[in-house]
Amino acid sequence: MFDLQSQDYVRRSASTMTPPMARSHEEQVAKLIDVSRCIGCKACQAACMEWNDLRPEIGHFEGSYQNPDDLGPSVWTLMKFAEYENEQGNLEWLIRKDGCMHCEDPGCLKACPSPGAIVQYANGIVDFISDKCIGCGYCVKGCPFDIPRISKQDHKSYKCTLCSDRVSVGLEPACVKACPTGAIMFGSKADMKQWAGERIEDLKSRGFENAGLYDPAAVGGTHVMYVLHHADKPSLYSGLPDKPEISPVVRGWKGIIKPLALIGIALAALGGFFHWITEGPNEVTDEDEAEGERVLRESETEKTP
Amino acid sequence: MSPAKTVIVRYNRVNRVNHWITAICFVLLVLSGLSMFHPLLFFLSGLFGGGQWARAVHPWIGVVLLVSYLGLIVQFWRENLVHKDDVEWMKQMRFVVANDEAHVPPVGRNNAGQKFVFWSMTLLIPVLFFSGLLIWEVYFGEATSIPVQRVAVLIHSLAAVAAILVWVVHVYAAIWVRNSVRAMTQGYVTPGWAWRHHRKWLEEIASGHDKATLRKRP
Numbered sequence: 001m002f003d004l005q006s007q008d009y010v011r012r013s014a015s016t017m018t019p020p021m022a023r024s025h026e027e028q029v030a031k032l033i034d035v036s037r038c039i040g041c042k043a044c045q046a047a048c049m050e051w052n053d054l055r056p057e058i059g060h061f062e063g064s065y066q067n068p069d070d071l072g073p074s075v076w077t078l079m080k081f082a083e084y085e086n087e088q089g090n091l092e093w094l095i096r097k098d099g100c101m102h103c104e105d106p107g108c109l110k111a112c113p114s115p116g117a118i119v120q121y122a123n124g125i126v127d128f129i130s131d132k133c134i135g136c137g138y139c140v141k142g143c144p145f146d147i148p149r150i151s152k153q154d155h156k157s158y159k160c161t162l163c164s165d166r167v168s169v170g171l172e173p174a175c176v177k178a179c180p181t182g183a184i185m186f187g188s189k190a191d192m193k194q195w196a197g198e199r200i201e202d203l204k205s206r207g208f209e210n211a212g213l214y215d216p217a218a219v220g221g222t223h224v225m226y227v228l229h230h231a232d233k234p235s236l237y238s239g240l241p242d243k244p245e246i247s248p249v250v251r252g253w254k255g256i257i258k259p260l261a262l263i264g265i266a267l268a269a270l271g272g273f274f275h276w277i278t279e280g281p282n283e284v285t286d287e288d289e290a291e292g293e294r295v296l297r298e299s300e301t302e303k304t305p
Numbered sequence: 306m307s308p309a310k311t312v313i314v315r316y317n318r319v320n321r322v323n324h325w326i327t328a329i330c331f332v333l334l335v336l337s338g339l340s341m342f343h344p345l346l347f348f349l350s351g352l353f354g355g356g357q358w359a360r361a362v363h364p365w366i367g368v369v370l371l372v373s374y375l376g377l378i379v380q381f382w383r384e385n386l387v388h389k390d391d392v393e394w395m396k397q398m399r400f401v402v403a404n405d406e407a408h409v410p411p412v413g414r415n416n417a418g419q420k421f422v423f424w425s426m427t428l429l430i431p432v433l434f435f436s437g438l439l440i441w442e443v444y445f446g447e448a449t450s451i452p453v454q455r456v457a458v459l460i461h462s463l464a465a466v467a468a469i470l471v472w473v474v475h476v477y478a479a480i481w482v483r484n485s486v487r488a489m490t491q492g493y494v495t496p497g498w499a500w501r502h503h504r505k506w507l508e509e510i511a512s513g514h515d516k517a518t519l520r521k522r523p
Binding site for chain 1: 311335336339340341342343344345346347350355356357359360361383402403404406440443446451452454455456458459462463466469470474476477480481482484495496497498499500501502507508510511512513
């Protein structure tokens with residue numbers, strides 16, 4: 001959504017040039033979502049709608065507090081409610097604020113075919129530059145977390161921007177500002193990890209032995225992290241992937257196949273050209289014409305009584 | 306010597322119109338498809354009015370191509386059935402590429418290379434169509450799961466690259482074997498062309514199987 005200048009980029013979709021990394025001294029930012037402190041009030045959802053001025057269509061009651069049912073082009077963050085019966089037979093209401101994880105190695109950016117439609121800023125935020133989006137849906141296939149949604153109106157892809165517009169002027173994201181319990185924190189990634197460490201220690205002391213930080217290494221870590229009471233089973237939280245990674249299918253398609261295919265096609269065309277230069281065209285000779293005429297003529301005379 | 310007065314009709318009007326509709330669609334699909342395949346070629350989307358237009362129009366051209374190619378299959382499948390002769394021709398490939406026709410076994414209406422192009426496209430075009438449907442975001446974006454779409458987009462890319470390679474062979478062969486292009490534009494070949502490249506076919510025509518294929522040179 002937000003478009004700074006090229007020196008702010010560290011990654012740019014469908015680009016063969018390397019961004020200059022002029023601002024790589026910038027501190028990496030992160031949002032920390034402490035699931036254990038969330039009360040499910042949806043203030044973050046409302047704040048996101050308000051700041052980004054989005055109004056998703058009013059849906060229907062689906063028998064859950066979760067509303068709307070799913071992320072959408074106008075729903076960039078969503079409180080997901082999961083009811084989990086633990087080993088002691090007690091109910092645990094696991095509420096997770098879903099949205100873009102802002103991967104350090106973003107699958108959407110890798111898959112995107114449109115130059116500059118997806119960028120990553122020096123502070124780590126992954127942003128969609130909608131202007132350049134062509135609506136192909138490749139980002140949907142690249143994303144390990146099922147986050148981007150294509151609008152049926154303008155056929156462009158949308159997701160959480162981590163309020164890149166607010167962050168660039170020194171403000172925290174809207175959801176962070178609105179959270180009444182401090183379950184959503186924002187700051188440098190190092191600070192957030194340290195804070196998470198304290199929270200995890202506290203949770204462990206209160207009987208959640210498997211409490212831990214969700215910052216999956218296979219995507220290079222994320223700029224949105226969770227403190228989970230059951231970090232050993234992330235999928236309990238409305239299907240948060242246990243081991244998220246960019247699909248090997250996408251890596252193959254966007255990795256080795258791209259250059260190999262172009263080289264292959266170019267070699268085939270060059271092969272033809274040099275065959276022409278060396279062997280030359282295959283031309284019909286006068287003798288061929290004479291022979292061909294003879295065959296046709298002979299058949300005529302044979303049939304004439 | 307004077308040019309041949311009698312020529313042989315190789316492709317009739319329906320054949321030619323159908324072939325060129327397919328060819329135009331194929332070229333447009335290659336250009337718009339490659340623009341979405343490699344960043345170096347993204348500029349090709351400009352030919353279609355920009356990235357959004359290239360993305361939007363590509364699948365519709367694909368639908369037209371499928372229908373058009375089905376027409377070619379109906380018209381040409383019989384003459385592309387593979388025979389024992391084709392194996393022999395393939396074995397003499399080195400003489401074929403060296404323009405040494407004396408060492409190439411005589412062939413019928415189509416040689417093994419032409420049959421290869423026909424059957425490759427007959428396989429690849431339906432593969433491209435169905436894998437393309439799965440990744441047609443506007444209408445089928447929610448019809449299948451994301452992992453299925455990932456595989457579909459990979460298959461679509463690989464099949465497209467294969468089809469482009471076959472197409473390069475097809476186009477070069479048409480240029481290389483002189484006066485082949487005229488067979489598909491004006492529809493006819495000379496008896497000498499048939500003698501040189503498709504001798505058995507010429508003999509079939511001469512023996513009177515199909516007199517309608519002979520006409521005066523235009």
